[in-house]
Amino acid sequence: DTGVSQNPRHKITKRGQNVTFRCDPISEHNRLYWYRQTLGQGPEFLTYFQNEAQLEKSRLLSDRFSAERPKGSFSTLEIQRTEQGDSAMYLCASNPLQGTYEQYFGPGTRLTVT
Amino acid sequence: GNSVTQMEGPVTLSEEAFLTINCTYTATGYPSLFWYVQYPGEGLQLLLKATKADDKGSNKGFEATYRKETTSFHLEKGSVQVSDSAVYFCARSNTGKLIFGQGTTLQVKP
Numbered sequence: 001d002t003g004v005s006q007n008p009r010h011k012i013t014k015r016g017q018n019v020t021f022r023c024d025p026i027s028e029h030n031r032l033y034w035y036r037q038t039l040g041q042g043p044e045f046l047t048y049f050q051n052e053a054q055l056e057k058s059r060l061l062s063d064r065f066s067a068e069r070p071k072g073s074f075s076t077l078e079i080q081r082t083e084q085g086d087s088a089m090y091l092c093a094s095n096p097l098q099g100t101y102e103q104y105f106g107p108g109t110r111l112t113v114t
Numbered sequence: 115g116n117s118v119t120q121m122e123g124p125v126t127l128s129e130e131a132f133l134t135i136n137c138t139y140t141a142t143g144y145p146s147l148f149w150y151v152q153y154p155g156e157g158l159q160l161l162l163k164a165t166k167a168d169d170k171g172s173n174k175g176f177e178a179t180y181r182k183e184t185t186s187f188h189l190e191k192g193s194v195q196v197s198d199s200a201v202y203f204c205a206r207s208n209t210g211k212l213i214f215g216q217g218t219t220l221q222v223k224p
Contacts, residue, residue, distance in 0.1 A: 033212075045212065056210075101207040102148060102163055
Protein backbone atom coordinates (compact mmCIF):
# COMPACT_ATOMS: atom_id res chain seq x y z
CA ASP A 1 0.00 0.00 0.00
CA THR A 2 1.81 3.08 -1.23
CA GLY A 3 -0.81 5.64 -0.34
CA VAL A 4 -2.52 8.16 -2.56
CA SER A 5 -0.20 9.78 -5.08
CA GLN A 6 -0.70 12.93 -7.10
CA ASN A 7 1.16 14.37 -10.06
CA PRO A 8 2.51 16.86 -10.63
CA ARG A 9 3.21 18.23 -7.15
CA HIS A 10 3.51 21.77 -8.47
CA LYS A 11 2.22 23.43 -11.60
CA ILE A 12 2.76 26.99 -12.73
CA THR A 13 0.74 28.07 -15.73
CA LYS A 14 -0.31 31.24 -17.48
CA ARG A 15 -3.85 32.44 -17.41
CA GLY A 16 -5.89 30.92 -20.19
CA GLN A 17 -3.91 27.70 -20.42
CA ASN A 18 -5.34 24.26 -19.73
CA VAL A 19 -3.91 22.03 -17.00
CA THR A 20 -4.47 18.41 -16.06
CA PHE A 21 -3.72 16.73 -12.76
CA ARG A 22 -3.56 13.03 -12.00
CA CYS A 23 -4.47 11.11 -8.87
CA ASP A 24 -3.68 7.48 -8.15
CA PRO A 25 -5.72 6.24 -5.20
CA ILE A 26 -4.88 3.46 -2.81
CA SER A 27 -5.39 0.27 -4.77
CA GLU A 28 -8.84 -1.28 -4.44
CA HIS A 29 -10.35 1.89 -3.01
CA ASN A 30 -13.65 2.28 -4.80
CA ARG A 31 -14.21 5.93 -3.98
CA LEU A 32 -12.06 8.82 -5.10
CA TYR A 33 -12.55 12.48 -4.15
CA TRP A 34 -11.21 15.81 -5.32
CA TYR A 35 -10.96 18.84 -3.06
CA ARG A 36 -9.56 22.34 -3.42
CA GLN A 37 -7.79 24.16 -0.60
CA THR A 38 -6.86 27.82 -0.59
CA LEU A 39 -4.54 29.47 1.91
CA GLY A 40 -5.97 29.64 5.39
CA GLN A 41 -9.06 27.60 4.55
CA GLY A 42 -10.17 24.04 4.92
CA PRO A 43 -10.47 21.81 1.87
CA GLU A 44 -13.63 22.27 -0.19
CA PHE A 45 -15.27 19.34 -1.89
CA LEU A 46 -15.27 19.37 -5.69
CA THR A 47 -16.41 15.95 -6.90
CA TYR A 48 -16.25 12.25 -6.22
CA PHE A 49 -16.33 8.93 -8.03
CA GLN A 50 -17.47 5.52 -7.06
CA ASN A 51 -15.57 3.25 -9.39
CA GLU A 52 -16.01 4.87 -12.84
CA ALA A 53 -19.18 6.75 -11.99
CA GLN A 54 -19.03 10.42 -11.04
CA LEU A 55 -21.69 10.55 -8.34
CA GLU A 56 -21.57 14.12 -7.13
CA LYS A 57 -20.24 17.47 -8.28
CA SER A 58 -20.06 20.62 -6.20
CA ARG A 59 -21.50 23.88 -7.42
CA LEU A 60 -17.92 25.10 -7.06
CA LEU A 61 -17.03 22.99 -10.08
CA SER A 62 -17.58 25.36 -12.98
CA ASP A 63 -17.90 24.26 -16.59
CA ARG A 64 -14.17 24.81 -17.00
CA PHE A 65 -13.48 21.90 -14.65
CA SER A 66 -13.86 18.29 -15.66
CA ALA A 67 -12.88 15.11 -13.92
CA GLU A 68 -12.70 11.55 -15.14
CA ARG A 69 -11.99 8.12 -13.78
CA PRO A 70 -12.30 6.00 -16.89
CA LYS A 71 -11.28 2.61 -15.55
CA GLY A 72 -12.17 3.06 -11.94
CA SER A 73 -8.54 3.39 -10.91
CA PHE A 74 -6.67 6.68 -11.43
CA SER A 75 -8.48 9.95 -11.98
CA THR A 76 -7.69 13.16 -13.83
CA LEU A 77 -8.87 16.68 -13.10
CA GLU A 78 -8.67 19.14 -15.97
CA ILE A 79 -9.06 22.88 -15.74
CA GLN A 80 -9.61 24.70 -19.02
CA ARG A 81 -8.85 28.37 -19.61
CA THR A 82 -7.30 28.79 -16.18
CA GLU A 83 -7.93 31.94 -14.19
CA GLN A 84 -5.92 33.44 -11.35
CA GLY A 85 -8.69 32.46 -8.96
CA ASP A 86 -7.97 28.82 -9.75
CA SER A 87 -4.66 29.08 -7.87
CA ALA A 88 -4.96 26.63 -5.00
CA MET A 89 -3.88 23.26 -3.70
CA TYR A 90 -5.85 20.45 -5.34
CA LEU A 91 -6.20 17.43 -3.10
CA CYS A 92 -7.20 13.91 -3.94
CA ALA A 93 -8.43 11.35 -1.44
CA SER A 94 -9.74 7.80 -1.54
CA ASN A 95 -11.54 5.28 0.61
CA PRO A 96 -13.15 1.88 0.26
CA LEU A 97 -16.87 1.54 -0.36
CA GLN A 98 -17.48 0.01 3.04
CA GLY A 99 -16.31 1.81 6.12
CA THR A 100 -16.73 4.89 8.22
CA TYR A 101 -16.10 7.53 5.54
CA GLU A 102 -12.55 8.27 6.65
CA GLN A 103 -10.52 9.34 3.67
CA TYR A 104 -6.83 9.04 2.87
CA PHE A 105 -5.30 12.07 1.25
CA GLY A 106 -2.55 12.53 -1.25
CA PRO A 107 0.09 15.27 -0.98
CA GLY A 108 -1.77 17.57 -3.33
CA THR A 109 -0.95 19.49 -6.50
CA ARG A 110 -0.23 23.16 -5.98
CA LEU A 111 -1.45 25.22 -8.93
CA THR A 112 -0.23 28.76 -9.51
CA VAL A 113 -1.85 30.72 -12.31
CA THR A 114 0.13 33.81 -13.34
CA GLY B 115 -27.06 24.69 6.42
CA ASN B 116 -24.55 21.92 6.75
CA SER B 117 -21.29 23.25 8.08
CA VAL B 118 -18.42 22.83 10.51
CA THR B 119 -17.19 25.70 12.67
CA GLN B 120 -13.87 25.74 14.48
CA MET B 121 -12.41 28.20 16.90
CA GLU B 122 -10.19 30.72 15.22
CA GLY B 123 -6.46 30.55 15.58
CA PRO B 124 -3.66 30.76 15.90
CA VAL B 125 -3.55 29.07 19.26
CA THR B 126 -0.20 29.54 20.95
CA LEU B 127 0.71 27.39 23.94
CA SER B 128 3.76 26.51 25.94
CA GLU B 129 4.97 22.94 25.96
CA GLU B 130 3.02 20.69 28.37
CA ALA B 131 0.01 23.01 28.40
CA PHE B 132 -3.54 21.70 28.03
CA LEU B 133 -5.11 22.06 24.59
CA THR B 134 -8.72 22.50 23.56
CA ILE B 135 -9.79 23.30 20.02
CA ASN B 136 -13.53 23.76 19.74
CA CYS B 137 -15.55 22.34 16.87
CA THR B 138 -19.29 22.44 16.31
CA TYR B 139 -21.26 21.14 13.37
CA THR B 140 -24.65 21.39 11.78
CA ALA B 141 -25.95 18.44 9.82
CA THR B 142 -28.98 16.36 9.16
CA GLY B 143 -28.90 12.89 10.58
CA TYR B 144 -25.91 11.47 12.40
CA PRO B 145 -22.68 12.27 10.65
CA SER B 146 -19.31 10.69 11.25
CA LEU B 147 -16.87 13.18 12.74
CA PHE B 148 -13.15 13.53 12.20
CA TRP B 149 -10.10 15.51 13.15
CA TYR B 150 -7.41 15.79 10.50
CA VAL B 151 -3.96 17.29 11.03
CA GLN B 152 -1.64 18.98 8.55
CA TYR B 153 1.96 19.24 9.69
CA PRO B 154 4.16 21.86 7.98
CA GLY B 155 4.97 20.77 4.45
CA GLU B 156 2.93 17.59 4.68
CA GLY B 157 -0.45 16.34 3.52
CA LEU B 158 -3.64 15.89 5.52
CA GLN B 159 -3.56 12.98 7.94
CA LEU B 160 -6.45 11.50 9.86
CA LEU B 161 -5.89 12.10 13.57
CA LEU B 162 -9.01 10.53 15.06
CA LYS B 163 -12.65 9.81 14.35
CA ALA B 164 -15.99 9.02 15.97
CA THR B 165 -18.99 7.55 14.22
CA LYS B 166 -21.85 7.80 16.72
CA ALA B 167 -23.01 9.77 19.70
CA ASP B 168 -20.87 9.48 22.84
CA ASP B 169 -18.05 7.77 20.94
CA LYS B 170 -14.61 8.98 21.94
CA GLY B 171 -11.90 9.04 19.32
CA SER B 172 -8.30 9.04 20.49
CA ASN B 173 -4.81 8.96 19.01
CA LYS B 174 -1.34 10.24 19.97
CA GLY B 175 -2.70 11.62 23.25
CA PHE B 176 -5.46 13.58 21.51
CA GLU B 177 -9.11 12.90 22.29
CA ALA B 178 -12.49 14.11 21.07
CA THR B 179 -15.98 13.02 22.13
CA TYR B 180 -19.00 13.05 19.82
CA ARG B 181 -21.57 15.17 21.65
CA LYS B 182 -24.91 14.96 19.88
CA GLU B 183 -26.74 17.17 22.38
CA THR B 184 -24.34 20.07 21.80
CA THR B 185 -23.39 19.08 18.21
CA SER B 186 -19.75 19.36 19.18
CA PHE B 187 -16.52 17.42 18.72
CA HIS B 188 -13.89 19.36 20.63
CA LEU B 189 -10.27 18.26 20.37
CA GLU B 190 -8.25 17.97 23.59
CA LYS B 191 -4.78 17.00 24.66
CA GLY B 192 -3.50 17.05 28.21
CA SER B 193 0.10 18.01 27.50
CA VAL B 194 1.14 19.39 24.14
CA GLN B 195 4.59 19.08 22.62
CA VAL B 196 6.45 21.27 20.17
CA SER B 197 5.96 18.51 17.59
CA ASP B 198 2.18 19.01 17.80
CA SER B 199 2.54 22.36 16.03
CA ALA B 200 0.33 22.01 12.96
CA VAL B 201 -3.02 22.99 11.48
CA TYR B 202 -5.98 20.99 12.78
CA PHE B 203 -9.18 20.50 10.78
CA CYS B 204 -12.49 19.28 12.09
CA ALA B 205 -14.67 17.53 9.50
CA ARG B 206 -17.95 15.70 9.19
CA SER B 207 -19.44 13.29 6.70
CA ASN B 208 -22.97 12.00 6.14
CA THR B 209 -22.80 10.79 2.59
CA GLY B 210 -19.16 10.23 1.82
CA LYS B 211 -17.78 13.68 1.05
CA LEU B 212 -16.06 15.49 3.89
CA ILE B 213 -17.13 18.96 5.00
CA PHE B 214 -14.23 20.71 6.73
CA GLY B 215 -13.93 23.57 9.14
CA GLN B 216 -11.56 26.39 8.29
CA GLY B 217 -8.69 24.95 10.34
CA THR B 218 -6.99 26.04 13.56
CA THR B 219 -3.26 26.66 13.66
CA LEU B 220 -1.54 25.45 16.81
CA GLN B 221 1.88 26.77 17.75
CA VAL B 222 3.62 25.14 20.70
CA LYS B 223 6.63 26.94 22.12
CA PRO B 224 9.36 25.21 24.13
